[in-house]
Amino acid sequence: MDINGVRRFLTENDNYTILTHISPDGDTLGCGFGLCRFLRGMGKKANVVNGDGIPHRYDFLCEDYSLQDYEEKCVIAVDIADAKLMGDRLKKYQQPGAVDLCIDHHVSNTKYAKETLLDPTAGAAAMIIYEILSGMGTITREVAACLYTGIATDTGCFRFENTDYRAHLYASKLIETGIDFYSINRKMFELKSRNVAAAERAIVSEMKFFLNDKVAVNVISLETIKKYGVEPAELEGIPSVALTIEGVLAGVTVKEKAVGTYKISLRTTDELNASQICSDLGGGGHIRAAGCEIKGELSEVINKIVAKISEYM
Amino acid sequence: MDINGVRRFLTENDNYTILTHISPDGDTLGCGFGLCRFLRGMGKKANVVNGDGIPHRYDFLCEDYSLQDYEEKCVIAVDIADAKLMGDRLKKYQQPGAVDLCIDHHVSNTKYAKETLLDPTAGAAAMIIYEILSGMGTITREVAACLYTGIATDTGCFRFENTDYRAHLYASKLIETGIDFYSINRKMFELKSRNVAAAERAIVSEMKFFLNDKVAVNVISLETIKKYGVEPAELEGIPSVALTIEGVLAGVTVKEKAVGTYKISLRTTDELNASQICSDLGGGGHIRAAGCEIKGELSEVINKIVAKISEYM
Numbered sequence: 001m002d003i004n005g006v007r008r009f010l011t012e013n014d015n016y017t018i019l020t021h022i023s024p025d026g027d028t029l030g031c032g033f034g035l036c037r038f039l040r041g042m043g044k045k046a047n048v049v050n051g052d053g054i055p056h057r058y059d060f061l062c063e064d065y066s067l068q069d070y071e072e073k074c075v076i077a078v079d080i081a082d083a084k085l086m087g088d089r090l091k092k093y094q095q096p097g098a099v100d101l102c103i104d105h106h107v108s109n110t111k112y113a114k115e116t117l118l119d120p121t122a123g124a125a126a127m128i129i130y131e132i133l134s135g136m137g138t139i140t141r142e143v144a145a146c147l148y149t150g151i152a153t154d155t156g157c158f159r160f161e162n163t164d165y166r167a168h169l170y171a172s173k174l175i176e177t178g179i180d181f182y183s184i185n186r187k188m189f190e191l192k193s194r195n196v197a198a199a200e201r202a203i204v205s206e207m208k209f210f211l212n213d214k215v216a217v218n219v220i221s222l223e224t225i226k227k228y229g230v231e232p233a234e235l236e237g238i239p240s241v242a243l244t245i246e247g248v249l250a251g252v253t254v255k256e257k258a259v260g261t262y263k264i265s266l267r268t269t270d271e272l273n274a275s276q277i278c279s280d281l282g283g284g285g286h287i288r289a290a291g292c293e294i295k296g297e298l299s300e301v302i303n304k305i306v307a308k309i310s311e312y313m
Numbered sequence: 314m315d316i317n318g319v320r321r322f323l324t325e326n327d328n329y330t331i332l333t334h335i336s337p338d339g340d341t342l343g344c345g346f347g348l349c350r351f352l353r354g355m356g357k358k359a360n361v362v363n364g365d366g367i368p369h370r371y372d373f374l375c376e377d378y379s380l381q382d383y384e385e386k387c388v389i390a391v392d393i394a395d396a397k398l399m400g401d402r403l404k405k406y407q408q409p410g411a412v413d414l415c416i417d418h419h420v421s422n423t424k425y426a427k428e429t430l431l432d433p434t435a436g437a438a439a440m441i442i443y444e445i446l447s448g449m450g451t452i453t454r455e456v457a458a459c460l461y462t463g464i465a466t467d468t469g470c471f472r473f474e475n476t477d478y479r480a481h482l483y484a485s486k487l488i489e490t491g492i493d494f495y496s497i498n499r500k501m502f503e504l505k506s507r508n509v510a511a512a513e514r515a516i517v518s519e520m521k522f523f524l525n526d527k528v529a530v531n532v533i534s535l536e537t538i539k540k541y542g543v544e545p546a547e548l549e550g551i552p553s554v555a556l557t558i559e560g561v562l563a564g565v566t567v568k569e570k571a572v573g574t575y576k577i578s579l580r581t582t583d584e585l586n587a588s589q590i591c592s593d594l595g596g597g598g599h600i601r602a603a604g605c606e607i608k609g610e611l612s613e614v615i616n617k618i619v620a621k622i623s624e625y626m
Binding site: 157158159160161163164165166168169171172173175176181182185189190191192193194197198201204205213243244245246 | 470471472473474476477478479480481482484485486488489494495498502503504505506507510511514517518526556557558559
């Protein structure tokens, strides 16, 4: 479906359920609440549904928001590359034909929906939502705050390679609506508790280097999380740390999910394809940021991901 | 002088010396080399002059750049709020009447030049240069890289409160010229050596809290700099760290310049005016980021700045 088709779909239908992905981030939630608020502003009924629940740091996206009561007629997935990323609690939407429209920017999108608007050149799915909505009517400040959050978070506040002239142009338009973008930036990119800061320092001070210091590995253990009294979601700044070290081409974060189960986040410079490396290990993602899960002893897990990276180096 | 006056001044004259401030940052250098390259593109003669020399991290701004030989006829200061910020090596330009035109965005500008184009609402002086030049002709990729660097560095890569819709709009236009903005962002905001990363961790792990944890102080001692073998300029990320801690309203960095002499950098949230606090101590700057120098024992110096902050709290 093209962008005009999506506009018609949104105008001609009603009673929307908007799905966002598990471990929700600023982009999926910004898309979800931005689209939901816009549709409600059109007099439509719409809800945002997430299989994991929404972390408190995104509370500002849901201010003055409450679920509406209606008989669901259309299901839209935003920023969800694969039906399984809806999570177990939303299994019913994982069935073939359950999702009417998927709006996404992941090149790995599995086309699970009846219709898909996919733009893998967009740094954030919220950029696609902006393009759709800006052609349909006025974007209010409330909608703008959601879409800005999506664009800013997925582009690392306009720092990452996936930023482009469009990301800045849309941010410029969204800021013109009068949103408090600085408060959003503070919440998304700056503020952390002393405990989180201390946990980050502890983790990074144990950073391990491999393959002539071209690969750096940070480990987030359950023990560290317990010791500093932090939530795993509060340590999401860690994956970007390794690549800030000169000479590092691949930054690996190994996060202990349960004893013997580790979630791997891989960030790469333009010399390595993170998506390919993680696909080989049963995961996936973007070309510079991808993930997978590996089971085993910590040292085995690290050896496995480092060995896989070395294959591509 | 208004913006059209500046355009006429640049068109009608020749043989420009462009002055940038001591301890040069991305904005003053981006303005200087951007303007210089644009003028040379017009067939004019122009040089950039700095009283301190240019740190290696900005080498990319001066690629293919060499000084031209000519008899100086016009002197332009960019991003220099006060003549004394030219530094001792450029004393001759500090004389009254020595600077023909100053282009600046510091509200504290002392109007030392014969003519001044001042826009304190611009987050970066490079935004003013962009406005001038975009009305005069095509902005080449080389000029665009300089101006992008100025805008990105002074706005904390579009994160700080001084960012606005114009900053994003100009960034969008500059990126459209095809600059490698990601490589600039990597150099400016991400890459550091292992030594620098270790020095930063060591400094931050000793962060001191005052006034019910509302003021946080990081100390950069000559001893730390020596121990980790880093350049003081490599630790310029430190001043922004304190404000990332929840509840901190004022982040102070105390940098030992010589035994008994400390340079203070103050960053504040919107509840405190950094410029006012530092002015009281003989310094100055912006409303959220300012500096001053204090002499004495380290503990006295810390007490002095904390006491001054407490007056305004």
